[in-house]
Amino acid sequence: MVIEKGLWPFKTAQIILDEKAAHAYMHKSGYGRIVILTHAKLDPHGFSLRQKETAIIDLDSLDEVRARFNKTARNEISRTERDPDFRFEVISGSMPDDAYQLYASSVEVREGKPHAQSTFDGMVFVLGYYRDELLSGLAIFPTRPVARIRSIFSRRFSVDDKDLYAKIGYASRRCMQEACKWGIENGRKGIDVGSVNRTDEQKSGMMMFKLSFGGRIVPEYTYTRTSALFSFFERLLR
Numbered sequence: 001m002v003i004e005k006g007l008w009p010f011k012t013a014q015i016i017l018d019e020k021a022a023h024a025y026m027h028k029s030g031y032g033r034i035v036i037l038t039h040a041k042l043d044p045h046g047f048s049l050r051q052k053e054t055a056i057i058d059l060d061s062l063d064e065v066r067a068r069f070n071k072t073a074r075n076e077i078s079r080t081e082r083d084p085d086f087r088f089e090v091i092s093g094s095m096p097d098d099a100y101q102l103y104a105s106s107v108e109v110r111e112g113k114p115h116a117q118s119t120f121d122g123m124v125f126v127l128g129y130y131r132d133e134l135l136s137g138l139a140i141f142p143t144r145p146v147a148r149i150r151s152i153f154s155r156r157f158s159v160d161d162k163d164l165y166a167k168i169g170y171a172s173r174r175c176m177q178e179a180c181k182w183g184i185e186n187g188r189k190g191i192d193v194g195s196v197n198r199t200d201e202q203k204s205g206m207m208m209f210k211l212s213f214g215g216r217i218v219p220e221y222t223y224t225r226t227s228a229l230f231s232f233f234e235r236l237l238r
Contacts, residue, residue, distance in 0.1 A: 001122075001141050002020075004019060006032070009229045009230060012031060012034070013033075013034045013035070017034045017143040019040055022036045022038055026044035026045070026223075031225075032227050032230030033225065034225045036145075036221075036222070036224075037222050038058075038221050039218055039219065042221065042223060048225070049222070050222045051222075052219055053195070053196050053219060054195050054220040056190040056215050056218055057213050058215075058216065059215065061184070062180065065184070066177065066180075068213070068214025069173075069213050070213075074188065075197045076173045077170070077173050079170045085131045086130055087129040087130075087132070088128050088129070088175065089125065089228075090126050092124050095121070095207060098134050100117045102137060102154070105155075106156075110157065120139050120150070123140055123142070124140040124147070125137060126138040126179045127175070127221065128178075129171075136168055136171045136206055137153055138175050140182075140191075146187065146189055147179075149192065152172070152209075153195070154207070156168045176191075176213055180213075189237060191215075194211040195220060196210050196217065
């Protein structure tokens with residue numbers, strides 16, 4: 001998947017899990033910044049490298065996928081299947097307003113800066129509702145053969161009620177199963193859950209959540225090339 005934005009000298013390109021496009025953009029000029037995210041190690045000239053880990057949920061049948069989830073994940077998903085007040089939707093294209101509002105609030109409560117709603121154009125969204133209230137969601141890059149989760153968001157940072165907090169967790173795990181179901185139905189071979197940080201204690205909760213779905217750990221490489229002019233204007237705008 002290739003995402004291009006802006007005009008020179010502020011033109012940027014982001015290449016996500018597309019090796020053919022990655023090799024092409026390694027040699028392109030006229031961009032302020034090029035970012036390549038891949039599972040394959042490359043050797044592009046003039047790019048910096050940041051290496052992390054991620055986890056890929058291999059997709060075969062849904063029963064086989066679910067069997068690899070840990071017991072907690074399976075039990076919490078089962079709760080949503082028994083309770084008719086839970087509802088799940090899969091939407092492609094533009095990010096729905098309620099999903100963006102939940103995403104933005106979940107970022108802001110952690111003192112982050114949310115991306116613009118248009119950033120999510122062309123993605124797939126898995127949304128979990130309880131009594132028609134949005135509790136959690138996923139934004140997914142529909143890359144092939146492995147799709148990648150761009151964002152995981154929920155109301156868990158903004159509730160005090162223990163029962164509702166638990167339901168948010170159930171919905172979040174069911175969203176991941178629905179993402180796997182979407183992937184199987186749309187010819188994907190796997191779901192990349194996004195970067196997994198196994199060393200930062202502050203991120204241990206998210207790490208445990210991502211690894212509860214039986215994914216295999218693989219390296220993740222991010223290559224970045226930024227022009228001097230782009231860097232100069234970027235510093236001015238900070």
